[in-house]
Amino acid sequence: MTLSEIAAGKSVKLLEVCGGKGICSRINRMGMTTDSLIKVVRNDGKGPVIVEQDGCRIVLGRGVASRMNVSYA
Amino acid sequence: MHNVAIVGQPNSGKSTVFNILTGLNQTVGNWPGVTVEKKEGRAKLLSSEVNVIDLPGVYGLTPLTPDEAVTRSYLMNERVDLVINVLDGTAMERSLFLSIQLLFMKLPAIFFVNMSDVVRSKNISINTERLSELLGERVIFGSGRTGEGIEELKTEAEKILVSGVTPRERLNIETESAVFRKINSISGILDTEKSLARLQSFYSLKLVEEDEEVERIVRKALGDKRMSAIRDIISQPDGKKLEAAGWLYSISRGIGGEVVVKGRLSHISVTEQLDNILLSRFLSLPIFFASFFLIFLITFSIGGRINALLEILLHYASVLVQKTVSLKFLSDFLTTGIIGGVGSVLTLIPYIFIMFFLLQILEDTGYMARIAFVMDRYMHKLGLHGKSFIPVIMGFGCSVPAVLAARTLETRSDRLKTILLIPFIPCSSRLTVIILLGGAVFGSSAPLFIFILFMISIAAAALSGAVFGKLFFREKSEGLIMELPDYKAPNLKHLLLNSYFKVEDFLKKAGTLIFIISVIVFIASYFPLGNRGGAIDYAGHFLSPLFRPLGFDVEMTVSLITGFFAKESVVSTLSVLYGAESLPSYISNHWSMETGFVFLLFMMIYIPCIATAVVIKQETKSWKFLSGLVIYSIILAYGISFLLRSLLSIFI
Numbered sequence: 001m002t003l004s005e006i007a008a009g010k011s012v013k014l015l016e017v018c019g020g021k022g023i024c025s026r027i028n029r030m031g032m033t034t035d036s037l038i039k040v041v042r043n044d045g046k047g048p049v050i051v052e053q054d055g056c057r058i059v060l061g062r063g064v065a066s067r068m069n070v071s072y073a
Numbered sequence: 074m075h076n077v078a079i080v081g082q083p084n085s086g087k088s089t090v091f092n093i094l095t096g097l098n099q100t101v102g103n104w105p106g107v108t109v110e111k112k113e114g115r116a117k118l119l120s121s122e123v124n125v126i127d128l129p130g131v132y133g134l135t136p137l138t139p140d141e142a143v144t145r146s147y148l149m150n151e152r153v154d155l156v157i158n159v160l161d162g163t164a165m166e167r168s169l170f171l172s173i174q175l176l177f178m179k180l181p182a183i184f185f186v187n188m189s190d191v192v193r194s195k196n197i198s199i200n201t202e203r204l205s206e207l208l209g210e211r212v213i214f215g216s217g218r219t220g221e222g223i224e225e226l227k228t229e230a231e232k233i234l235v236s237g238v239t240p241r242e243r244l245n246i247e248t249e250s251a252v253f254r255k256i257n258s259i260s261g262i263l264d265t266e267k268s269l270a271r272l273q274s275f276y277s278l279k280l281v282e283e284d285e286e287v288e289r290i291v292r293k294a295l296g297d298k299r300m301s302a303i304r305d306i307i308s309q310p311d312g313k314k315l316e317a318a319g320w321l322y323s324i325s326r327g328i329g330g331e332v333v334v335k336g337r338l339s340h341i342s343v344t345e346q347l348d349n350i351l352l353s354r355f356l357s358l359p360i361f362f363a364s365f366f367l368i369f370l371i372t373f374s375i376g377g378r379i380n381a382l383l384e385i386l387l388h389y390a391s392v393l394v395q396k397t398v399s400l401k402f403l404s405d406f407l408t409t410g411i412i413g414g415v416g417s418v419l420t421l422i423p424y425i426f427i428m429f430f431l432l433q434i435l436e437d438t439g440y441m442a443r444i445a446f447v448m449d450r451y452m453h454k455l456g457l458h459g460k461s462f463i464p465v466i467m468g469f470g471c472s473v474p475a476v477l478a479a480r481t482l483e484t485r486s487d488r489l490k491t492i493l494l495i496p497f498i499p500c501s502s503r504l505t506v507i508i509l510l511g512g513a514v515f516g517s518s519a520p521l522f523i524f525i526l527f528m529i530s531i532a533a534a535a536l537s538g539a540v541f542g543k544l545f546f547r548e549k550s551e552g553l554i555m556e557l558p559d560y561k562a563p564n565l566k567h568l569l570l571n572s573y574f575k576v577e578d579f580l581k582k583a584g585t586l587i588f589i590i591s592v593i594v595f596i597a598s599y600f601p602l603g604n605r606g607g608a609i610d611y612a613g614h615f616l617s618p619l620f621r622p623l624g625f626d627v628e629m630t631v632s633l634i635t636g637f638f639a640k641e642s643v644v645s646t647l648s649v650l651y652g653a654e655s656l657p658s659y660i661s662n663h664w665s666m667e668t669g670f671v672f673l674l675f676m677m678i679y680i681p682c683i684a685t686a687v688v689i690k691q692e693t694k695s696w697k698f699l700s701g702l703v704i705y706s707i708i709l710a711y712g713i714s715f716l717l718r719s720l721l722s723i724f725i
Contacts, residue, residue: 021283022137023551026483028318029132030554031167036322044354047450048459048553054166054329055195057344057559059446061458061552 003038004049004065011039012070019067027068030058037073075123075234076152077116080144081159082171083130084558086187088112089217090159091127092567094227110477111143118231123154132167133318134174134275135284137483148178149272155233156182157226162192162199162214163559166322166329172208173324177275181233182210185226189216191559196336204332218564252320255281258306266294281307282317344439344559351440357447364435369469372427372501373508379423387416406595413645414591418584421641424501425579428470430572437563441466442555449553455535456542458553461491465534468498471579472685475500476692483554486546489698492689493541496681496706497534499527502641507673509644513657514669522670530677533709586684590638591645598631598649609634609650623675623714624668636676638683643676667721671714679710 006012014036017024031053032038041057042050049065051058060068079094081087091099095114112127128147129140136142148156158175160168165186172184186192186199205212211229215222259277263269269276269291279287280303292300351360391408398404435441441463449459460482468475472495479491499507507523515522598607613631620630632646648656651663660669680703681689690699 019551022484024316025135025318026137026551026554028316028322029135029170030556031164031170031322033316033319033322035319036326042348042352048446050348050352050446050557054164055335056164056167057348057557059442059449059459059553059555059557061449061453061554063549064552064554 001070002066003040003051003060003068003070004043004062006040006043006070008040008043011037011073013037013073015069015071017068023064023067027064031056032058032068038070075121075154077123077125077155077157077230077234078147078153079125079127079157079159080148080171080175081130081187082132082161082168084556085130085159085161085168086217087130087159088127089564089567090157090185090187090223090226091125091217092570093217093220093223095125116227118227118234121231121234123230123234131171133171133321134178135279135282135318139480148175148180149275153180155230156180157230158182158184159217160184160186162186162188163195163197165199165333166325169325169328170321173321173328174275174278176208176210177278178272179274183226183229183233184208184210184212185222186212186214187217189214189221190219191216191561195342196338198334198336200332200334204328207328207331250320252281252317255306255309259303262295262299262303263291268294278317283307342559347560348443348557351443352446357443361444361447364440365466368428368431368435371431372424373504376423376427380420383416383419383423387412387419402599405599409649410592410595413595413649414588416645418580418588418641421502421505421579422576424505425471426572426576428501429474429575430568432467432470433568433571434563437561437567439558439560442557445553445555446557453550455490455494455538456546456550457487457490457494457538458550460553460555461487461494464491465494465498468495468500470501472496472498472500472681473579473688474575476685476688480692484551487550489693490538490542490546490550492693492698493702494534494538496685496689496702497530497537497678499530499677500640502639502682503677506640506643506676509657510647510660510669511673513660514664514666514673516661526670526673526677529674529713533678533713537705537709586639590635590642591649594635594642594646595649623671623711623718624665625672625675629672633676633679636682637680640676640682667718671718671721674717675710675714677710678706678713680706 003012003014014032014034016034017027032051036053039052040049041052046062048062049060051060079087079091081090091112091114094116098116099112099114110129114125114127116123116125126147128144131141131144134145134148136145147153156175156178158172160172162168175182184204186201186204192199199214201212201214211233213222213226213229215226217223256274256277259280260273263273263276276287276291280291288300291303295303350356390412394407394412395404398407432441435444444466445459445462447459448462452458452462461479463481464475464478466475467478475495475498476492479488479495482488482491504527507526508519511523511526512519594609596607597609600607609631610627612634613627616634617625617627617630620633625633628647628650631650632643635646636643644656647660651659664672680686686699686703689702690696693699
């Protein structure tokens with residue numbers, strides 16, 4: 001499943017990012033790499049998703065979140 | 074003098090450290106060749122003075138934007154005697170991602186773990202001694218905001234600069250991972266080439282990451298043959314595929330896990346509470362519009378008051394000149410050309426200062442990033458994402474910094490699409506024109522008409538974005554990825570300093586231009602044949618037939634020509650050409666409502682001013698893009714104005 005499907009309050013583990021080098025690099029450098037834990041703070045079912053990573057809040061466009069394959073930690 | 078470079082991630086509080094080190098002793102310029110802001114200053118250490126450079130914030134050392142490229146190229150190519158790496162103490166793992174890459178550069182470095190005040194309030198403890206052991210470098214814990222640790226930072230910096238520490242040969246990070254083995258073998262090859270030796274570890278790391286720029290550098294130095302040997306090493310299968318960024322992060326996490334202890338928080342954080350309100354499903358949009366409305370209200374009410382004072386001063390100056398200078402031409406030149414020119418620049422300053430002051434509050438408190446979240450959904454309709462909305466908002470202040478702000482976007486097509494919108498956003502200069510002229514034309518119903526003009530202009534921006542985004546840019550925007558920094562109280566000194574630099578920048582870029590144009594317009598309206606027989610009238614008469622269908626007279630046509638140089642000069646040109654004692658009363662007697670409306674609409678849309686055009690060229694590096702935009706904007710302005718004019722003539 002993808003990060004865009006995860007409800008707020010749940011924590012997941014990042015498996016992989018489907019996309020080119022550019023987007024992978026943008027996601028990686030925010031601290032979200034393979035196996036890292038991501039907590040979903042906000043997901044309204046439309047619009048961007050807010051996640052928490054190492055104490056930082058990061059907003060991800062819905063398109064970005066739907067390219068991130070995750071599993072429950 | 075020694076060069077000290079400050080490097081840190083966005084929102085690490087890098088600028089507060091820079092400000093406290095340099096005080097007011099700083100200058101803002103541009104990096105050569107690019108329009109990235111270059112902040113430099115002098116800092117006094119214990120006994121010596123050093124040159125401090127505030128490099129643009131970067132998450133890592135693989136640049137995606139022009140700003141980030143500046144930081145890396147500075148560290149790679151310039152003489153850096155000391156790096157001060159500012160880390161966000163509340164996000165150590167992420168901060169260390171950059172620090173570890175810096176270690177690979179083997180530059181003398183101090184690691185300043187910033188925001189000690191926030192760290193304590195969040196019940197986090199950081200073992201800086203252990204961190205220092207792991208990194209093999211000096212680590213200082215402190216805060217640029219409270220000043221904690223700054224004296225220690227200065228002492229340590231001087232120690233390193235005076236004693237001239239030789240960079241360590243070996244990195245403290247040695248792991249058994251496949252990535253590290255690859256880096257080591259590549260490093261061995263690079264060691265043979267003198268020009269690569271200094272940065273061999275860093276280059277090796279970037280080669281493993283398949284960094285194109287570093288590949289070019291290495292290929293140039295080593296030739297194709299040895300480069301292909303390196304390629305072979307990089308492409309060796311290493312069992313579990315682990316990207317280099319992932320490897321770097323695993324080190325950061327390892328170190329972070331060892332030195333950071335996060336205590337339990339007894340209460341929900343302020344940021345969480347505020348986000349629950351400011352980003353709530355139903356309130357987020359109203360709050361955004363309300364804060365925006367407030368910004369305009371404050372800017373134009375306070376700015377208007379200050380301007381009323383300025384105008385009195387300018388009036389007295391004119392009277393004084395008319396009394397003392399008897400020669401008619403000279404007196405006209407001084408009052409209309411010089412005082413009028415200075416005046417049109419001066420009256421813009423309060424608006425620009427206040428507007429940027431308020432926008433900076435949004436930025437410093439952390440709300441600006443939230444706007445990206447709120448607007449993301451809507452910006453997607455224009456083929457953009459929420460982060461693009463930040464430059465667009467800046468456009469309400471002035472298009473020039475707005476175009477520059479677009480470079481924080483990560484892909485070129487996003488940058489271009491955003492720049493395309495900005496000239497259509499009504500800037501404060503255009504707003505002053507419509508407020509001044511609109512007040513004269515529409516009388517008591519002016520606020521309504523000004524609002525409508527405003528909305529048409531924004532609609533033009535949105536339309537252009539939607540159409541061009543789809544026509545010329547095939548690739549869809551990759552989407553929004555942006556940090557939401559914790560909310561914090563803005564620092565008054567930082568706000569004032571920043572707005573001051575913005576005004577200074579405006580004066581340098583546009584101010585002198587507006588002034589020169591006023592003088593030229595005056596002279597061109599006087600010569601060769603005296604008042605109203607000047608060169609500019611010829612130009613006006615020549616172009617006038619084009620604008621007759623819109624109902625513009627010769628003077629209006631001329632003012633549109635000078636408006637290209639600075640939109641604000643539309644007013645000063647009209648006032649020179651009409652030669653009226655009071656421009657508003659002249660206009661309210663001579664312009665019809667529909668002519669005034671169509672004219673103001675045309676003025677808002679028709680062309681980016683020359684200062685904006687210049688930065689658009691600099692940023693896009695494309696004459697084609699700029700000329701396309703200019704031609705399009707003229708056609709669009711003419712089309713909308715013509716349509717409205719025809720509609721109005723039917724109904725009125």
